[in-house]
Amino acid sequence: MPAGLEASYDWIVVGAGAAGCVLANRLSADPAARVLLIEAGPSDTGVEAIRDAAQWVSLMRSEYDWGYDYEPTPEVLGRVIGIPRGKVLGGSSSINAMLWYRGHPDDYDAWEAAGATGWNWESMLPAFRASEDWERGATALRGAGGPMRIETSPDPHPIAEAMLDGAPEIGVPTIDDSNGESNVGAALANFTATTVRDPATGSSRMERWSTVRGYLLPALARPNLTVITDSQALRLVLEGSRCVGVSHLVDGVPVETRATSGVVLTLGAIGTPQLLNLSGIGAASALAALGLPVLHDLPGVGENYQDHPLVSGMNVAAGVSLGPMRDNGGGSMMNWRSSAAGDGADLHAFVVQESRPAAALEQDLSGDVFAISPGLMRSSSVGHVRLRSASPFEAPVIQPNFLREKEDLDRLVEGVEGVLGLLGTSPFRALGARPLVSFGAGSSSRAAIEDFVRRGVDTFFHSCGTARMGTDPLSVVSPSLDVHGVDGLWVADASVIPVIPTCNTQAPVIAIAERAAALIPGQAAFSA
Numbered sequence: 412m413p414a415g416l417e418a419s420y421d422w423i424v425v426g427a428g429a430a431g432c433v434l435a436n437r438l439s440a441d442p443a444a445r446v447l448l449i450e451a452g453p454s455d456t457g458v459e460a461i462r463d464a465a466q467w468v469s470l471m472r473s474e475y476d477w478g479y480d481y482e483p484t485p486e487v488l489g490r491v492i493g494i495p496r497g498k499v500l501g502g503s504s505s506i507n508a509m510l511w512y513r514g515h516p517d518d519y520d521a522w523e524a525a526g527a528t529g530w531n532w533e534s535m536l537p538a539f540r541a542s543e544d545w546e547r548g549a550t551a552l553r554g555a556g557g558p559m560r561i562e563t564s565p566d567p568h569p570i571a572e573a574m575l576d577g578a579p580e581i582g583v584p585t586i587d588d589s590n591g592e593s594n595v596g597a598a599l600a601n602f603t604a605t606t607v608r609d610p611a612t613g614s615s616r617m618e619r620w621s622t623v624r625g626y627l628l629p630a631l632a633r634p635n636l637t638v639i640t641d642s643q644a645l646r647l648v649l650e651g652s653r654c655v656g657v658s659h660l661v662d663g664v665p666v667e668t669r670a671t672s673g674v675v676l677t678l679g680a681i682g683t684p685q686l687l688n689l690s691g692i693g694a695a696s697a698l699a700a701l702g703l704p705v706l707h708d709l710p711g712v713g714e715n716y717q718d719h720p721l722v723s724g725m726n727v728a729a730g731v732s733l734g735p736m737r738d739n740g741g742g743s744m745m746n747w748r749s750s751a752a753g754d755g756a757d758l759h760a761f762v763v764q765e766s767r768p769a770a771a772l773e774q775d776l777s778g779d780v781f782a783i784s785p786g787l788m789r790s791s792s793v794g795h796v797r798l799r800s801a802s803p804f805e806a807p808v809i810q811p812n813f814l815r816e817k818e819d820l821d822r823l824v825e826g827v828e829g830v831l832g833l834l835g836t837s838p839f840r841a842l843g844a845r846p847l848v849s850f851g852a853g854s855s856s857r858a859a860i861e862d863f864v865r866r867g868v869d870t871f872f873h874s875c876g877t878a879r880m881g882t883d884p885l886s887v888v889s890p891s892l893d894v895h896g897v898d899g900l901w902v903a904d905a906s907v908i909p910v911i912p913t914c915n916t917q918a919p920v921i922a923i924a925e926r927a928a929a930l931i932p933g934q935a936a937f938s939a
Contacts, residue, residue, distance in 0.1 A: 416639060416661060419669035420447040423657050425644045426678035428502020429917055430904040430924035432622035434675055437928030439636040446636050447668060449659055451643040452498035455623055461505050464604045464617035464739040470506040475499040479681060479806055486814035488865050494809060495872055496681060500640055501621035504917060507872060509619055509739050511561050511601040513539055513590050514914030515755030525909040526881030528890045538922035552591055558625035559921065563599040564738045565606050569842060570762045570781050571742030577836030583747045595756045597745040603917065617738045645803045647674065647690035649706050654900035673899040680874035680906040684713035684796045685807045692897065701801045707896050711885035712878060716794040717911040718811045719871035721786030722823055722864055724772040725830055729779040730843015740764045747829060749822045755913055757789035758826045772866055774847045785826030786871055788913035791816040796877050813868050823864045873916045878906035891930050903927035
C-alpha cells in the first residue's frame with residue numbers, strides 16, 4: 412500500500428469536485444469517521460489561472476479539463492461541441508465561470524413531482540442558505556457565514572451596466588438580486604469569488620472561491636481526512652449486492668481501497684454513470700455488448716442527460732473604448748420569459764467583455780468587441796452518456812441532443828430577438844453598439860435566426876440528470892441518494908437531478924451535497 416494511504420476507510424468519496432469537497436468536509440466533521448477523497452486530476456495549488464477569476468476561459472481544453480466533446484447531430488449541423496469538465500481538485504468549481512444562481516422555486520417542486528420525494532424548494536432552501544456567505548448578509552432567502560463566498564462586482568464593466576440600464580426599455584425589470592424574491596429581471600451577477608485589493612496601487616481583482624477554498628482547505632488539518640490527487644477511479648469493488656471499495660490508480664498502479672461504511676460518487680453527470688457502467692452497474696444489454704460483467708441491471712444509468720443550450724457568436728462592435736477586463740469577464744445577467752413560458756423565466760442572457768466566436772460564423776472581431784449570449788434555461792431536449800468501450804481511459808459517448816425538440820429552437824430564436832432588442836436600447840446606443848450579425852426582415856429573418864442558432868448553439872456547461880432520483884424503473888438512486896439495488900453506495904452530484912433547473916448548476920450541486928451529508932446514515936444534519 413502506498414505511503415499515507417490506508418487499506419480501508421469508513422467512507423470513500425470519489426471525485427473531488429463541487430460536491431466531493433462538500434462531502435469530504437461534512438463527513439470528516441465526525442472525528443470517528445475516517446474519510447478518503449479521491450480525485451483523478453492534479454492539485455489546484457499555485458495555479459494562477461484558477462485563482463484569477465478573469466482567466467477562467469484559458470482553463471478550457473487545458474490540463475485541468477477532461478476535454479470531452481458532444482457527439483454531432485443534424486440539429487447542430489454536424490458540429491462537435493466541447494463540454495468542459497474540471498479535472499483538478501475542486502472539479503468544475505475550479506474552472507467554471509463562478510456564477511451562483513438557484514433558479515426558481517418551481518424548479519425544485521418539479522424534482523419532487525418527478526419522484527424525488529423531499530427535494531422540493533422548502534427542503535432545498537436551508538441547504539442553499541447553509542452553503543452561502545453572501546456579501547450583503549443573511550436574509551430569509553440568503554445565507555451568511557457559510558463556506559462559499561458570494562459577491563457581486565464592486566465596479567461593473569460598462570457593458571454590464573448597460574444591460575442593467577437597458578433591460579427596462581424592453582420590458583425586463585432591473586432587480587436587486589436574482590437569488591431574491593424573483594429571478595425575472597436583469598441583475599448584477601452573483602460570483603463565487605472575492606474581491607482582493609492591492610493597497611499599494613489601489614487596484615483590485617476578483618479571485619475564485621472554489622469548493623476547495625470554501626470546504627476542503629478548512630478540513631485538511633483533520634487527521635481523519637485523507638485526500639489523494641492524480642488518482643483516477645477504475646471501477647467499484649462489489650461483493651454480492653454491496654459496494655465494498657474502489658479500484659483506483661496510485662502512482663499509475665491500480666490499488667483497491669476498502670470502505671467499511673460506504674462509497675459516495677461525486678464525479679458529476681459524465682463521470683458517475685461512466686464509473687457505474689465500468690463497474691457492471693447499468694443496462695444489461697449495453698454492458699454485455701462491451702464484454703463487461705453485468706453485476707446489477709440498472710437501465711437508467713447514463714440516460715436523462717440534460718444541459719442548457721446557449722447561442723455563441725452574438726458579437727457587437729463598440730464605438731467607444733471599453734477599457735480593460737474586469738471581474739470574470741462578465742458582470743451582469745438577464746432572465747426573462749419567452750412567449751411559451753410559465754411563471755418563471757426560461758430565457759437568459761449574460762454579457763461577455765470580449766468576443767464569443769462560434770463555429771461556422773465569419774465575423775470581423777477586430778477593435779473593441781463584446782458579446783451578449785442568450786440561452787435557454789428551461790430546455791426540453793434530453794440525451795445520454797454511454798460507454799464507448801470497456802476502457803476507463805476512453806471518453807464516453809456524450810449526447811445532449813441539443814435542439815432535438817422544436818420548442819427549444821423556437822425559444823432560442825426568441826432569445827436572439829430579445830438580445831437584438833436590448834442592443835437597440837439607449838444605454839447600448841450610447842456605447843455605439845453595432846451588432847455584427849444581421850437577419851433581414853419578415854419570414855427570411857426567422858429562417859436566418861434559426862440558421863444562426865444552429866451554427867452558434869453551444870453549452871452552458873450545466874451537465875446533469877444521468878443517475879436521477881426517483882422510484883420508477885428508470886431512476887438510479889432513491890430520494891435518499893442510495894443506488895437502487897446496491898448497498899453501501901450513494902450518488903451525490905449533478906447526475907441525481909431529475910429535471911434541469913433554470914439556473915447555473917453549481918449552487919444546486921453544492922446544496923445536493925449538503926443534504927447528502929445529512930441523508931447518509933449516521934451523519935448529523937447541516938445547520939440551517
